[in-house]
Amino acid sequence: MKCRKCREKAVINMRQHKLALCKPHYLEWFVEQTERFIKKYKMFTRDERVLVAVSGGKDSLALWDVLLKLGYQADGFYLRLGIDGGIRYSDESYEKIKTFVAEHPGTQLHVVDAKEMYGESIPEVAQRSRRGRGKPCSVCGLIKRHEMNRIAHDLGYPVLATGHNLDDEAAVLFSNTLHWQVGYLARQYPVLPEGNGFARKVKPFCRFYERETAAYALLAGIDYMYEECPYSEGANTIYYKELLNKLEAERPGAKLHFYLSFLRAKDKEGLFANWEEKKVELHACERCGQPTSAPGLCAFCRLWPEDVLNKPSEAFVPLTLIGGLKTEPSEENATTS
Amino acid sequence: MSEQEKVKVVLRRQEWEVEPGMTAKQLLQHLGLNPQSYLVTVNGELVSEDTRLQPGDFVRLVAVISGGRG
Numbered sequence: 001m002k003c004r005k006c007r008e009k010a011v012i013n014m015r016q017h018k019l020a021l022c023k024p025h026y027l028e029w030f031v032e033q034t035e036r037f038i039k040k041y042k043m044f045t046r047d048e049r050v051l052v053a054v055s056g057g058k059d060s061l062a063l064w065d066v067l068l069k070l071g072y073q074a075d076g077f078y079l080r081l082g083i084d085g086g087i088r089y090s091d092e093s094y095e096k097i098k099t100f101v102a103e104h105p106g107t108q109l110h111v112v113d114a115k116e117m118y119g120e121s122i123p124e125v126a127q128r129s130r131r132g133r134g135k136p137c138s139v140c141g142l143i144k145r146h147e148m149n150r151i152a153h154d155l156g157y158p159v160l161a162t163g164h165n166l167d168d169e170a171a172v173l174f175s176n177t178l179h180w181q182v183g184y185l186a187r188q189y190p191v192l193p194e195g196n197g198f199a200r201k202v203k204p205f206c207r208f209y210e211r212e213t214a215a216y217a218l219l220a221g222i223d224y225m226y227e228e229c230p231y232s233e234g235a236n237t238i239y240y241k242e243l244l245n246k247l248e249a250e251r252p253g254a255k256l257h258f259y260l261s262f263l264r265a266k267d268k269e270g271l272f273a274n275w276e277e278k279k280v281e282l283h284a285c286e287r288c289g290q291p292t293s294a295p296g297l298c299a300f301c302r303l304w305p306e307d308v309l310n311k312p313s314e315a316f317v318p319l320t321l322i323g324g325l326k327t328e329p330s331e332e333n334a335t336t337s
Numbered sequence: 338m339s340e341q342e343k344v345k346v347v348l349r350r351q352e353w354e355v356e357p358g359m360t361a362k363q364l365l366q367h368l369g370l371n372p373q374s375y376l377v378t379v380n381g382e383l384v385s386e387d388t389r390l391q392p393g394d395f396v397r398l399v400a401v402i403s404g405g406r407g
Contacts, residue, residue, distance in 0.1 A: 237404035
């Protein structure tokens, strides 16, 4: 198989685009396409600071890498979950991210360690709070969302970027359609506008297949975490992705068509245009100020005992790594020069 | 006559040895894996699905699906 651009040996064939490319042309294409999606969906500009939520996996590290190559002001945010699962999952993930930061001088990584900051790892707080039927995933999602919003707000990032790819989006779309979750379908889009104290949320990789983001990470030499979170075994998302890949193997382009047709129906044909979200009166959480549907504490703040909530605000300042050098929170603005 | 060198294949903690000669796509199908869900590297380099495996090649399969509980 030959590269369409130079006729050298191709390393990847994207059947949905009828496009095979060699390594240099694939890396070039991937970066150009990311820029195209950022502009098409008006995600952010080069004047805006972008906080990239990183997990140590292929998608988030590839996204951070591409945004830096494109010259965006992109810094990272990492939540240390404290998950071991016999594979030192969180420790290994953190090592991968620190390696990435060390290789990109001048970037900043803001780290929230759940155990250090709140006294418990994610599995521990899930067990104590008895949320999630024995799995920490719902608590993990709640804490991740809260902390991403908090750090973006407190450190002045108007944009929060995640590495969601087309397979993620198609799986969510499939799930929400199976269950006719109209509210979720109405909100699903590559950009969620800012508001209610939340940063704008963007998904610059939303039109890449998952195998394309993995291929980019491999070809760009990004050392990412291959192992999955031990709690993801049996996850609905993975099951739906496998189903969609079976369809894709038989019908090249099926996943892309499914997702893009949905976006087109929303943009051009008015799908959900007259759908009105039930207006829920939002209140500011008494402790953290983030919006919550009921007066009092938000779901995140209700997770923690009083002695944690009463810690001084300095205790919740993230650790910041700059250009590979570890600094204390009070030295957050130090440089490596 | 010496036995032809096989191809070593690794996916996470699983290992196989297969005969050379098949393509990367045929290897995935032989192992019951969906080519949409895996990338194939041969001797450390990403290869396209029509790449034919040679005696002594070291193949690492990279699972591309990830995701939490939805």
